[in-house]
Amino acid sequence: MNEQNNTKNGEELYSRQVVVANPHGLHARPAGKLAQEALGFKSSISIVLDGQEVDAKSILDILTLAAGEGSILELRAAGEDAEQALNVLEKLFASRFEEE
């Protein structure tokens, strides 16, 4: 949970590490929830896996990331509600996207 502060286009860049705990990885349902939540924030939010950075507001991007169970992802957000966004998204990962 090492939050490092950097800058992106002059805005504070927040980042946080999360783990994919869903047994089938980020498949359609969790990817959908993630994108849905991300769309609700003004900040730009991205997900990084093995150096590949994708838009967290795009379900297609999240799907093609093909993050399997146990993958460690970095969430990055920059913008007025960046911190808040990361808090909400982190919770989603922690709760396994509310899947059984």
Add this chain to the structure above:
Amino acid sequence: MPGKTISGIPVASGIVIGKAIFVNRSHKATLLRQTVAASLVEKEVERLEKAFAETESELAEIRSQVPDELKDYKMLIDTHLLMLKDPQLKGTAAEYIRSLSLNAEWALEKAVSDQEVKFGAVEDPYIRERMQDVRVVSDRVQSKLAGRAVDFKAMQGRFIIMAHDLSPADTVALEVDKIMAFATVQGGKTSHTGIMARTLGIPAVVGVSDLERYVNDGDLVIIDGISGKIIINPGDDVLADYNERAAKFEEYSRKIKRRCQLPAETLDGFRVNVFANIELVEEVAAVLDNGGEGIGLYRTEYAYMNRTALPSEDELTERYSELASIMSPRRVVFRTLDLGADKFISHYGELNEANPAMGLRAIRFCLKHPKLFKTQLRAILRASAHGNVAIMFPMISGIKEIRQAKAWLAQAKAELRREGVAYDPDMSVGIMVELPAAVMVAEFLAQEVDFFSIGTNDLIQYSIGVDRINRHVAYLYQPLHPATLKSIKLVVDAAHQAGIEVSLCGEVASDPFCVPLLMGMGIDSLSLTPQAIPGIKRIIRQTQMRECRALLKQVMQCRTVHRINSLVMDSIFKSYPEELTFFASLLENDEAPA
């Protein structure tokens, strides 16, 4: 291209000549590729955004009407809605319009291809398959962009319907009296298009791979539903020849229809009941006209398709009661919902199953959605007060399933009794025998029900492991495969041993080459498409039961389909040469591709 002939698989006989019209081309084949002037670029972006917005509100509307019990279905629509909002689709498409001056259609297709590349690179097969969802979504947007769903109401005259594929939902939307024939790119011998065409009594050719390449809207085409040929913009001599052939076929059809009200009784006095398979109450007239003695299979799926809300119990009761009372005292067998991943739900793909034919469908789907199932059971029971009604469960694989289905039926009866609603307490209960597992345990299943109905389309498909709409393996779909014949015989024998009746309701029942063998086995009734009843009754009336038995005995010793086919053909050509004048050309299509 004048006089060009292309061909496919003939699935409903008859010959017509008329104007072609496409109801759905695959968007890929007809995609408009244009660039737009710089001054119009922003207009084009607006057009794209409007199409996305319209698709979104359409999907949101559909979503709001999905009942809660179909949660997965809702989830899938949510995924599609998210894809519509996705910057990778709409955003990229808009970018292409601006940077490359592409028209909206082409820009969207390019954005979709980008996704195809990305998804194609993913190893996980589950995620790779999500590309289908992207396609479904973009197709919806493409049709909004095209803005030209065919408006049948506005059209004058009658047409030959051309399509990439016709789903059951598509055919529901068609104006039936404006259709002369069907031709589709997709499909095999027993696909839905064929069933639909035979029901309507119009010719159809499916699996015509070159259709979209050679036929244009407005072309004059000849559809030969006997040989499977489609001739585009024919010359005068060909036209004259086909006009004559069409007239001859008409005459033959009329001739056999004249005597269709006579009972189906062999020359030596054995009687078979000939029932009809239907899906719409409106078809009752065709059933009675063609000499059908009842409804052996009422497909109940139509009430559930091409709509966003499920039908209510009262609505179903009204439909079913109407049918039961019109047919009374003749029997009507209601098959409970045979829906699943391949129909209805698959439009959005509740589960997106890799193998829908082996997935959550028919009785499995119903047992998983008991509320939906019980609504239907109550409606069928309520209709049983208005006529001679029987119920039949599809795709039963063993004892446990039939007992579960019967338990729900008992519960529905108990509820109605408590509520003081009338129903027939002795309504017959049967099952479709269409899984090899059900064949093997037929003797046990026969103890649980009042009748069997053999569903040969699926039985053959599951026994031989052939997807009947897959053009590459369709040649393996062999009704006269020794395994098929042994299976049917086993089921008939098991039923008779237990003292219950056995019917056959697959395509085989309308195949002149199969009927004499079924007779020899002692099948009690056949249920077939209404239009085929006159021909089959005529064959039965020209038959000697002892010849059927002798033929069967010989056939049951055969080890190859080839040998069986030639035995049956010899015998049939001898007995009914006239019937086969028009059907002989079908035989060529049974050969494996070279």
